[in-house]
Amino acid sequence: MKKVIVISTSLRRGSNSDMLADQFIEGAKAAGNDVEKISLVDKNIQFCKGCLGCQKLGRCVINDDVNDIMAKVLKAEVVVWATPIYYYEMSGQMKTLIDRMNAMYEQDYAFRDVYLLTTAAEDEEETPKRAEIGLTGWIDCYPKSRLTGTLFCGGVNNTREIAGHSKLQEAYELGKTV
Numbered sequence: 001m002k003k004v005i006v007i008s009t010s011l012r013r014g015s016n017s018d019m020l021a022d023q024f025i026e027g028a029k030a031a032g033n034d035v036e037k038i039s040l041v042d043k044n045i046q047f048c049k050g051c052l053g054c055q056k057l058g059r060c061v062i063n064d065d066v067n068d069i070m071a072k073v074l075k076a077e078v079v080v081w082a083t084p085i086y087y088y089e090m091s092g093q094m095k096t097l098i099d100r101m102n103a104m105y106e107q108d109y110a111f112r113d114v115y116l117l118t119t120a121a122e123d124e125e126e127t128p129k130r131a132e133i134g135l136t137g138w139i140d141c142y143p144k145s146r147l148t149g150t151l152f153c154g155g156v157n158n159t160r161e162i163a164g165h166s167k168l169q170e171a172y173e174l175g176k177t178v
Contacts, residue, residue, distance in 0.1 A: 003110070004028050004035040004178055005076035007069070009083045009094035013041055016119040016162040020153060021082035023168045024117060027175025033078075038069055040093050047096055054103030066100045074104060078113045078178050079145075081135060085120035090131040098138045105141055113148035113178070114139050117171060119162060123154030149174055 006028075008021040021037065028035045044064040053061040060066050073079055083090045116135050118128040132150060139145050151174055153167035162168060 002033045002077040002178055003075060004033050004078040004080065005072050006035060006037045006080040006082065007073075007094075007097070008037060008039045008041075009081065009091045009097070011041055011091075011093060012159055013039075015084060015159055016153065016156045017082045017084045017117060019160065019162050020117045020119055020151065020167065020171045021080070023171035024080060024082070024115070024151075024175035027172035028078075028178045029175075030172075031176045031178055033178050036072065036076075038072065040097070043069075045093060045096055045100065048099040048102065052102075055106060058103060058107060060100055060103050062100070066097065067103075069097065070101055070104055073101065073111065074107060074109050077110050078115070078148075079111045080115040080117065082117040083119075083131060085118050085122070085128055085131055088122075088127060088130050090118075090134050095134065098134075101138070109142055109144070111142070111145050114145055115148055115174070115178075116150045118151070119153045119156050121155070121157035125152075127154055128152040149177070 008018045010017045083094045156162045
C-alpha cells in the first residue's frame with residue numbers, strides 16, 4: 001500500500017480534470033492504496049515572493065494553505081497532478097503552487113512516482129506537452145522521483161463534458177497501477 005496525494009488544480013468543482021482525478025483516485029483505492037485528494041478550490045495560495053526565506057526555514061514565510069499542502073506532499077510516495085490545459089500550459093494555480101513548493105527543495109521527500117492528468121478543449125496530441133515540460137522542471141529538482149505516467153483527455157471544453165468519456169476508464173486503470 002502506498003500513500004498517494006492527488007492535487008486537483010482546477011478551481012471549478014466537478015470540472016473535467018477534477019473528474020479525471022476522481023477516477024484515478026478510485027483506481028488507486030481499488031488497488032489498496034491510501035489516497036488523499038487535495039483540491040485547490042477555496043485554497044488560499046499566494047504568489048511566491050522570491051525571498052528564499054523558505055530555504056532557511058524549511059517552510060514558506062507566507063502564511064496560507066501552501067505549507068499544509070507541502071507537508072502532505074513530502075510524506076506521499078506518489079504525487080498526482082490534475083490540471084486543465086489553458087493556452088497549451090498547466091493552470092496558473094498549479095504553476096503558482098509549484099513555485100511555492102520551493103521550501104521542499106532541501107528536505108527529505110518520500111515521493112518517487114509523479115503522474116500528470118490533463119484535460120483540454122483542444123485534442124491534438126501535442127496539447128499537454130508544455131504542461132509536461134513544466135512539471136518535469138519541478139521533478140528534476142527531486143532526483144529520486146520521476147514522471148511515471150501521463151494521461152491527456154482532449155476535446156472536452158464544457159464542465160462535466162468528460163462524463164462518459166473513455167479516458168475516465170483509462171484514468172481508473174492508471175490509478176490501479178500505482
